[in-house]
Amino acid sequence: MIISAAEMREGQTGLVINLSGGHGMVRRMQAMGVRPGVPVVKLTSQPFRGPVSLQVGATQVAVGFGIARRIMVEVAG
Amino acid sequence: MKRILLMGNPNVGKSVVFSRLTGADVIVSNYPGTTVEFTKGAMVLDGQRAEVIDVPGTYTLDPTIRAEQVAADMLPEGDVVIDVVDATNLERNLNLTLQLLQSGKPVVVALNMWDEAGHKGINIDVERLEGLLGVPVVPTVAISGRGISNLVSRLDEAQANTYPHEDDDRWSQVGEIVEQVQRVTQRHHTFLERLADFSLQPETGIPLAVVVGLVAFALIRFIGEGLIGYLFDPLFEKLWAPLVMRLSELLGPGGFWHELLVGKLVAGEIEFVESLGLLTTGLYVPLAMVLPYVFAFYLVLSLLEDIGYLPRLGVLVDTIMHHLGLHGLTIIPMLLGLGCNIPGALSTRILETRRQRFIAATLMAICVPCMAQIAMVVGLLGEFGAIGLVPVFGTLALLWVVLALIFKAVLPGEAPEIFIEIPPYRIPALRATGQKVWLRTRQFITDAVPYVLLGVLVVNIMYVLGIIQFLGHVLAPVITNILGLPPEAVAALLIGFLRKDVAVGMLAPLGLSLKQLIIACVVLTAYFPCAATFAVLLREFGIKDMAKAAAIMVTVALCIGGLLNLLL
Ligand SMILES: Nc1nc2c(ncn2[C@@H]2O[C@H](COP(=O)(O)OP(=O)(O)O)[C@@H](O)[C@H]2O)c(=O)[nH]1
Numbered sequence A: 001m002i003i004s005a006a007e008m009r010e011g012q013t014g015l016v017i018n019l020s021g022g023h024g025m026v027r028r029m030q031a032m033g034v035r036p037g038v039p040v041v042k043l044t045s046q047p048f049r050g051p052v053s054l055q056v057g058a059t060q061v062a063v064g065f066g067i068a069r070r071i072m073v074e075v076a077g
Numbered sequence B: 001m002k003r004i005l006l007m008g009n010p011n012v013g014k015s016v017v018f019s020r021l022t023g024a025d026v027i028v029s030n031y032p033g034t035t036v037e038f039t040k041g042a043m044v045l046d047g048q049r050a051e052v053i054d055v056p057g058t059y060t061l062d063p064t065i066r067a068e069q070v071a072a073d074m075l076p077e078g079d080v081v082i083d084v085v086d087a088t089n090l091e092r093n094l095n096l097t098l099q100l101l102q103s104g105k106p107v108v109v110a111l112n113m114w115d116e117a118g119h120k121g122i123n124i125d126v127e128r129l130e131g132l133l134g135v136p137v138v139p140t141v142a143i144s145g146r147g148i149s150n151l152v153s154r155l156d157e158a159q160a161n162t163y164p165h166e167d168d169d170r171w172s173q174v175g176e177i178v179e180q181v182q183r184v185t186q187r188h189h190t191f192l193e194r195l196a197d198f199s200l201q202p203e204t205g206i207p208l209a210v211v212v213g214l215v216a217f218a219l220i221r222f223i224g225e226g227l228i229g230y231l232f233d234p235l236f237e238k239l240w241a242p243l244v245m246r247l248s249e250l251l252g253p254g255g256f257w258h259e260l261l262v263g264k265l266v267a268g269e270i271e272f273v274e275s276l277g278l279l280t281t282g283l284y285v286p287l288a289m290v291l292p293y294v295f296a297f298y299l300v301l302s303l304l305e306d307i308g309y310l311p312r313l314g315v316l317v318d319t320i321m322h323h324l325g326l327h328g329l330t331i332i333p334m335l336l337g338l339g340c341n342i343p344g345a346l347s348t349r350i351l352e353t354r355r356q357r358f359i360a361a362t363l364m365a366i367c368v369p370c371m372a373q374i375a376m377v378v379g380l381l382g383e384f385g386a387i388g389l390v391p392v393f394g395t396l397a398l399l400w401v402v403l404a405l406i407f408k409a410v411l412p413g414e415a416p417e418i419f420i421e422i423p424p425y426r427i428p429a430l431r432a433t434g435q436k437v438w439l440r441t442r443q444f445i446t447d448a449v450p451y452v453l454l455g456v457l458v459v460n461i462m463y464v465l466g467i468i469q470f471l472g473h474v475l476a477p478v479i480t481n482i483l484g485l486p487p488e489a490v491a492a493l494l495i496g497f498l499r500k501d502v503a504v505g506m507l508a509p510l511g512l513s514l515k516q517l518i519i520a521c522v523v524l525t526a527y528f529p530c531a532a533t534f535a536v537l538l539r540e541f542g543i544k545d546m547a548k549a550a551a552i553m554v555t556v557a558l559c560i561g562g563l564l565n566l567l568l
Helices: A023-032 B014-022 B066-077 B087-101 B114-119 B126-133 B148-153 B167-181 B191-200 B202-251 B256-261 B281-307 B309-316 B318-323 B328-339 B341-350 B354-367 B371-384 B386-410 B430-465 B467-482 B489-495 B500-510 B514-526 B531-567
Strands: A002-004 A013-019 A039-045 A052-056 A059-063 A071-074 B002-008 B039-045 B048-054 B080-086 B107-112 B122-124 B137-139 B182-184 B419-422
Touching: A013 A023, A023 A059, A023 B419, A039 B191, A039 B202, B002 B014, B002 B039, B002 B066, B002 B087, B014 B039, B014 B048, B014 B080, B014 B148, B080 B087, B087 B107, B087 B114, B087 B122, B087 B167, B107 B126, B114 B122, B126 B137, B126 B167, B167 B182, B191 B202, B191 B309, B202 B256, B202 B281, B202 B309, B256 B430, B281 B309, B281 B328, B281 B371, B281 B430, B281 B500, B309 B318, B309 B328, B309 B419, B318 B328, B328 B341, B328 B354, B328 B371, B341 B354, B341 B531, B354 B386, B354 B514, B354 B531, B371 B386, B371 B500, B371 B514, B386 B514, B386 B531, B430 B467, B430 B489, B430 B500, B430 B531, B467 B489, B467 B531, B489 B500, B489 B514, B500 B514, B514 B531
Parallel strands: B002 B048, B002 B080, B080 B107, B107 B137
Antiparallel strands: A002 A071, A013 A039, A013 A071, A039 A052, A052 A059, A059 B419, B039 B048, B122 B182
């Protein structure tokens, strides 16, 4: 099933499939290690469409809800 | 002269390596973006002076934000690059390493955070990594200094272009390297990691943030009051006052030198706050009233910074901040501004867009009183308790929110979404944190005390020349009619351009009512930043934007002062 990082449950793991958004944003995500083929774990999300935090390899990143919606991941079930 | 560039991802310890190499004092914090502009220093290498440059942290040489642009632009200027790599995050860091290896500059790799890698069960085969990359790889622990001399001795082995590869293929190359050199032993989550999760979960993180805030506040008060009550007040009252009294008798009250050095005696005694002499008020205000709080504030803030709490706070408040048209990380300049507006203004650099930086700096300059001013306001209004203090700080907080909303509506554009790396929690290295507190406190002493003395000097001269009396007369309509203050308050408002703490102190002898004190304290905060902050803002934003900001400040101060005058 393919959903966005914003829709993942806390603690859920997903494989990044695709990033969309501005060129700069995509490049920046990639440079931080968020790129297709990489597993990410959703750590937390703040209420009212607040930032989402993700574990990518050894890095933790926090991204705004809008950015999280553009990170598409494949999750089990 | 040989030029050595320190490069690497943000928050990997470059600044600590820099201060190890150069012996220079630099401020280091556990959040990305501390070094946005580059810092230069010098070291001796093989008997010759070499220049060392701490380049802003970057994830890539293909720049995506301003700080990264600075880094990419710096690269051609260097002769050799020390690539500082976070050993606990090898994969992401090596991505930049491979780019550097391809840039044509000779590189050596410092495998920093080696201690933390050990704690985290990360094992890296250094020799193998060195073989694969074709350049020296030296494990270092920058905060303790381990490995640094080894790093320096291997600088002349730096090599360029040792790892040819296609740009598109880089991540998979990195993956292969990591696969070969790194072994991670499974282990339980450490206490710090669990605390890290806990502080970002909204259900637990928000209460924790409130507790942290309250504890920080209580600690600052406790330390500040303790230092004043048990150390500084006794020193000034018991030791310094008798000496100055001697001088006073020697000079004889009334003369020019007496006025300048000792100031006015109140009922034959020295009143450290009111006398307005260089040796009385000029020393007492910065050293005995302000310094203890400045020290206490920086102690607490530096601990929070080095633990790594601030970016988490930025994430927690991001949603609310976005409703106000701001970015979550705007909280950092505001907190730093509470210490002193100058570092606050400088730290707006962690924000991405010029619009965000302008809004943050203006909000801070208007609504965030620095610790020096807070200490004086508390000294002045503390005796009234909450009815004195809440209106002052409450008004400023409310004003902050209202102004943010106005900026959001008026200035075109919006706050970019948050996008940050959250550093792991670290136990602060006592030496490094202590040094930072000392640096910041020393900076206050060297930067603030001369201004305070200058302020006191200027007041005295202006009184002697009749300038204050004249301006009081000219500005009386504004000051009296709009703000409801006596004309003499003009002196405090004038000195506020130089130092806010002295200005607040100058309100003490005027015999103002509680209402007038509240208005004066609020207006003094809002109407203009002190000269030193203004100079920094001018440098950061240019004359055009600062003219705009200044107009906003004066207007806002008059409006809010007038409003308080009507309402209270
Ligand atoms: N445990 C450990 N912490 C370190 C080491 N080097 C730096 N730090 C800490 O890492 C944080 C970031 O360091 P800093 O020099 O500001 O990183 P920069 O952004 O790359 O300049 C600070 O809190 C340092 O005290 C190290 O070798 N080991």
